[in-house]
Amino acid sequence: MELDVKVLQEKILSLKKERKALILAHNYQIIDIQEIADFVGDSLQLARQSAEVSGFDMVVFVGVKFMAEMASILSPTPVYIPDPKALCPLAGYLDAQKIRGKKKEYPGVPVVVYVNTTAEAKSEADLICTSGSAVEVVESLGVDRVIFGPDAHLADYVRAHTSVEVIDIDERGHCYVHNMFDLSMLIELKEEYPDSIAIAHPECPIEVQEQADMVGSTGMMARTVAESDAKVFLIATEMGMIHQLQKRHPEKTILPMYEGAVCRQMKKHTLEKILDVLVNLPSKNLVTVPEPFVPHIRKILEKMNKLRGQGPATRVKVES
Template sequence: MVSQDFNELQKRILELKHEKKVLILAHNYQTIDIQEIADFVGDSLQLARKSAESNGYNSILFAGVRFMAEMAAVLSPKLPVYIPDPRALCPLAACLDAERIREKKKEYPGVPVVVYVNTTAEAKSEADMICTSGSAVEVVESLGVDTVLFGPDANLADYVRKHTSVKVIDLNEEGHCYVHNKFDREMFLDMKAKYPDSVAIAHPECPIEVQDVADMVGSTGMMAKTVAESDAKVFLIATEMGMVQQLQKQNPDKTIIPIYDAAVCRQMKKHTLEKILNVLENFPEENRVTVPDIYIPHIREILEKMNKVRGQGPPVPVEAHS
């Protein structure tokens, strides 16, 4: 039943998604109005898992950037996957192509390649392992090697360097998320001085100088868990604003303060309720996200390897294996 709290556009979207059996997945960085009409809201890996549990649906609508929708297409190959705005591309993912990885492999023969989940399907097809921000350290350590090639996020690479003894070679030294790279140590320390009883949490895509002065460094999933479970009342958050708004909504008895309120991902914000409605009404072919069949088995394999490292079951339904 549709809640009276929804606006007319949201009500129409909810009616259509039920009628047409569309699973709507929204990333943490989406605006709250989009999060409200989604079946699930989460980080890229949580949403990838949800896309693998899509029995009973006719299609998936993924409100996130393209590489995330590609993951849904990999894990749920029987369902068409749509994105509200096909121009929603992550610049971090775009800065590491398969050719650059092949060149690095030639330069460092035998060194395993670990790619961040924020990569294109083509880049993932060249990797030995995949990781999320929350699993990067465990994944690198699991390889039992002295050296890894890692990318594309150079700040996340610094985080791995700090927490392991493995030599980490950047696949792209210039690879940064422009949103998280905006945070700096001074703004962080200023906010800490202003709110001395707060817990300050930074995403590992922030520069290492910021990570060094944070009380905790973690993925958006870890932020949500920490804020929900902590006895603290005030939290300073260094990540994208959509996550800050979500944390406040989910924890109304706590005060969630952004370290920098201009940290907004323009690519994530390309999606709107109007564009979601357009997909639900028309299912335009240009909004469909596909991954070449040739890449799918390898990407599923490295995803399963990552989940084994984390002690979690494979995100892929058994019957979907071919």
């Protein structure tokens, strides 16, 4: 028998206290999950939050696996993921061999990888970036050229905002969710809402980025909507973010540029699976990273976290 959402949320909140568990959730999770999380944010904000865990015995990380892996490297406590099969397909574009091939082709050119990569791919990188920190990370190297992957649209975003030459590791690399947006969607909505602010995620195709009023991570979107006087926002990112923004700002109109932009992998997590982790602590849900990769990844994650990037994760309270 399916439990009512409120009943499930209450059970999770009570067990969370008992277990001394911290729940971190990505912006793309459904609102029911965001409501029981201690912190909700983008991958950079959640990586920072993981590094600052204190006073908890465990972390439940509700996001795709590579994010949970980063949390497990940075967090002093064990990290559990509600559904270990929540994998990001973008990460599948890069393996260590491909990166080694590019390094051979461009000797001495540093490698920056997006966080949406496997631990093995990260182990070949000189630095890691999130969408909120990509430009800053690339510029922090002080070089003329970088090797970059796996997202070719994010690479375009970096090209548009720096003078650094960006060499794609795989030009085909993309997020299937953000790749759904096209310029006609933006133009049509802008015609209908001329006073709106259009914000696109940097994983969107470059022509969408170029015509949007702003481009940035989900963390930046949250801040912009909170701080701007505009009444209508057109958002090009995953639908979980749209629901969250609308719930936080009922006085504003938050319109998705495309309602079909749903990440099936992020949505594998459910309240039932979170409850199961808290009740049973299943070993299959414990997140681990192969030991040989850990010291290097920790070092480059810590470097990324030290850069300014974008603001802190936000706390979301459950409404009674």
